[in-house]
Amino acid sequence: MITLHHLNKSRSKRIIWLLEELGVDYQIKPYQRDSVTFLAPPELKSVHPLGKSPVIEDDGVVITESGAITEYLIDKYGQGKFAPIRGTAEYVEYSQWLHFAESSGILPMLLKIFVMKDGAETNFLSGYADAESQKILTYVNNALEGKTYLVAETLTGADFMMSFIVEIVGNFGATALYPNIAKYGELLTSHPAYQKAEQVELEHSN
Numbered sequence: 001m002i003t004l005h006h007l008n009k010s011r012s013k014r015i016i017w018l019l020e021e022l023g024v025d026y027q028i029k030p031y032q033r034d035s036v037t038f039l040a041p042p043e044l045k046s047v048h049p050l051g052k053s054p055v056i057e058d059d060g061v062v063i064t065e066s067g068a069i070t071e072y073l074i075d076k077y078g079q080g081k082f083a084p085i086r087g088t089a090e091y092v093e094y095s096q097w098l099h100f101a102e103s104s105g106i107l108p109m110l111l112k113i114f115v116m117k118d119g120a121e122t123n124f125l126s127g128y129a130d131a132e133s134q135k136i137l138t139y140v141n142n143a144l145e146g147k148t149y150l151v152a153e154t155l156t157g158a159d160f161m162m163s164f165i166v167e168i169v170g171n172f173g174a175t176a177l178y179p180n181i182a183k184y185g186e187l188l189t190s191h192p193a194y195q196k197a198e199q200v201e202l203e204h205s206n
Contacts, residue, residue, distance in 0.1 A: 002026040002073075005047050005055040007040050008033055008205040011066050012054030014160045016200050018070060020193035021155070022077045030204035038117075067102050070157045082156050094151045097158035101165060105140070108132035109168045137169060137178050144180035148187060155191070163188050 004019065006012045006028045019026045031041050031053065045051040048064050055064050056073075063069050074082045084090035112129040115122060140162070144150070150158045166185040169175055175182040188194055 003029055003057040005029050005031065005044065005053055005057075006201070006204060007031045007044065007053030008201070009038075010040075010053050011164050013197055013201045014163050015054045015056070015066065015069055015073075017163070017191075017194050017197035018073055018082075018157070018160045020196045020200075021082070021160075021191070022073060024073075024077050028200065028204055032205070065102070067098050067161060070098065070160055074157050082160075084152055084156065090152045094156055094158050097150050098161050101158070101161035105136055105162070105165050108136055109165060112172075113168070133172075137174070137181065140165070141178040141180045144184050147180075148184075159188060163194075 002019065002024060004012065004015055004026055006016065008030065010033075016028070031044055033040060040051050040053060042051065044053060044055075047055050047057075048062065050064070052064065054066060054069060055062060056069050057063075058072075058076075063072050071083075084094050108129055111125065112133050115126050115129050147153065149155055150162060163185075166181055166188060169178060169181055170185065175185070
């Protein structure tokens with residue numbers, strides 16, 4: 001059975017969603033952030049030296065990084081679903097979105113969150129985070145024009161990965177500025193397995 005090491009208020013909810021969509025047996029080992037520092041507990045370092053989440057264990061293999069976990073689970077358990085055929089143009093597009101979600105896409109969002117949490121005046125970071133976030137979200141919004149899902153008009157690993165960024169847009173209260181992202185987010189959250197993932201996450205949170 002797959003074990004998911006899940007940290008509350010983290011990016012591992014999308015892994016729960018993927019596991020639910022795949023219909024595989026899994027168990028969750030929950031961890032709670034420090035209520036003051038918002039940091040992960042030291043117990044996570046017994047699973048991986050960085051103490052980050054999500055982490056999965058499967059057949060004695062420990063896998064970290066959301067993108068790698070997503071690729072691994074789809075390759076092993078997807079049975080042809082949730083990823084285009086390798087070697088196709090659609091697979092290239094899929095791969096780009098998969099990695100975009102944890103690199104170019106997420107960095108300005110996290111920076112904006114950190115600046116907001118800190119609350120201190122900055123000479124550069126606040127304006128930079130705002131400008132870069134707007135640039136990224138405009139790019140994603142434009143890419144979704146005329147589409148339902150990001151790739152091949154079907155649910156893929158790219159959508160699981162990008163769901164966290166869509167959620168952040170909602171948390172920023174910015175969905176009205178990006179109507180295609182808003183519509184896309186409504187589609188993702190309409191999936192029963194997504195709703196189950198939200199329920200499971202809630203059950204394992206303080």
